[in-house]
Amino acid sequence: MPDEAARARTFADGLGLPGLLDLHTHFLPPRVMAKVRAQFDAAGPLIGRPWPLHYRAEDDVLVEALRSFGVCRFTALPYAHRPGMAEFLNDWAAGFAERVPEAAVCATFFPEPGVAAYVASRSADVEVWKVHVQVGAFTVTDPLLDEAWGLIAATGTPVVLHAGSGPVPTEHTGPGPVAALLARHPRLRLVVAHAGAPEYGEFLRLAETHERVALDTTMAFTPFFEEMGGAYPPALLPRLRDLGLAGKVHLGSDFPNIPYPYADQLDALARLGLGEDWLRAVCWANTAALLDQTGERFLGLDS
Template structure:
C-alpha cells in the first residue's frame, strides 16, 4: 500500500491538500460514529471505522501523511445547530494552522444573516462551506436558502455539497435539485462530494456545464465504495481527466470516517492511470488555487 508522504514526494509535491475531511465537536462526532457503528439507516451497510481518536491525535495522523491543508466540514441536520457548529469549527481552525475555516448552514429563519456575517472579509471568514442534504433531510432549493445561496454565489466561497444518492438515496438527493439550484444561481462554486456517487454521469455533466462547479474524489474509485454503488463508468474517465486538468477535481478522503487506511484513496486515484499531471492537479494544485 502507498505511503502517503512518498506518494506526494514521487509526484514532486510538497504534500497533499484534502478538501473533504471531518472534525466535529466531541459529542457530535460520537453520535456520527455511533451511526457508522450501527450501520444506521443512512449508512446502509457495515462501515468499520479505521480511524477513531480525539481531534489532536487525528490531526497528527494527517500531518504524518503529509497533508498540508484540510477541512473540518461540519454539517447541520436540524434548526439552531449550524451556528454552534460554525463557532466550534472557527475555534478548530484557529488552533490548527492547516485547517481551513469551515461552516455550514440549514434552511431556517435567519440563515441568510449568519451566512452573510461569516462571509465578511477577515480572519474568521468561512473558507469552505459544507451542506449534506441526505443527513439534513432538506432540498437545496428550499426557499429559505435562496438568499443564502445568492450571497455565496456573489462571494465565490466553495460549498462542498453531498447531494448524490449514495450511500442511501432519499427524496432530497440526486442531480435534479442541484440542476434547479444552478439555474437560479449559476455562479455558485459547488464541489460535488463523492464525485456525485452514484449519479456520476449526471453530476459530471453539471460540472462541465458550469465553470464554477467541481467534483471531489471522496471515497470514489475505492473498492469499498464501488461495492456499494458500482464502479465509476470507465467511459467517463477521459472527461474526469479534462475536468481535473481544468482545476475542478479535488482530492477528498472523508478522513477519519473511512473503513480503510487513508492510502487506499490515493492508490485508487493512481490506478485510474490519468497521468502524473492529473494527480498533481487533484492532490495539490486545484485545492491550493481554490483556498489560496
C-alpha cells in the first residue's frame, strides 16, 4: 500500500492541502461488515455486477490506511436495513468515534416506532447522519420519519443520503421522493451520495435550488462507476464547478468498499479539469465548513 499512499499524499501536497477530508467512508460492526462484503462478493441484487473489493481488513488496518493516504477526517456511516437495527449500529458508531479521533460521530435511523425519540436523544452528539433508501427499502417520505426529519432539519446536522438509482434502481430511489421531502422540510442539510448517480442532472438541480443540499463525489467519475451507470454528462460540468466553489460538493470515496485503489477517486476528480480551486474546495474546505471543523481547530494548521 505504500505506492497508494504516495499517490494520495502527492495529490493533496500538489494542491497545498494539509490532507484530505472524506465525508463518505464506511466502518461497521464486524459481523455486519462481513455480511456487506458477502453481498459485494456475490454481486447481490442491490450490487448488480462483479465488485472485487480492493480493501479487506480489520478496522485498525483500514484506519491506518486512511491515515497513510493523508485523510484527516472521515466517517463511519452506518445504515439500517430493518427495524430494531439502527440503535445497535448507532451505539457501535459512537464507540468507534471515541476510539478513532479522526472519525466523525455518525448515526442512522429507520422508519419505525420510536425513531423520533432516538434521533432526538442523539442530536446533540451526531455530526453526520446516514440514510440508504436502496438498501433500507423505504421511501424518505415515509410518515414514520416525518418528525425525525423535522428534528434533523432544526439542528442542521448533515445527512449523507443514498437516494440515486445506482447501482440498481428500486421503487424507493430517484429524485422524486427527495424533492417531496424537501418540499416538506426545506431546511434539511442533505448531501446526496454518488453525486446522485445516475440521475445526475436532477440531483444537481436540487442542490442548486435548495440552500442546504449538496453532493458528494463518491465513486462518481471513476472508470468503474462510469462503466456501470454511464459517464457524467459533460454539459453539467460547469454547473458542478460552480456548485463546488459555492461549498456544496464534498469528497467521498466509499472506502473500504471500493474495487480500486483509493487514489483512483482523486485522479478521477483531477481529470474533470475543473481547476485547483475546485479541488481544494471539494477535498478540504467544503467539508471543513460542513463539519465546523477548520484545519486550525483539528490539525493546528491554517485551513
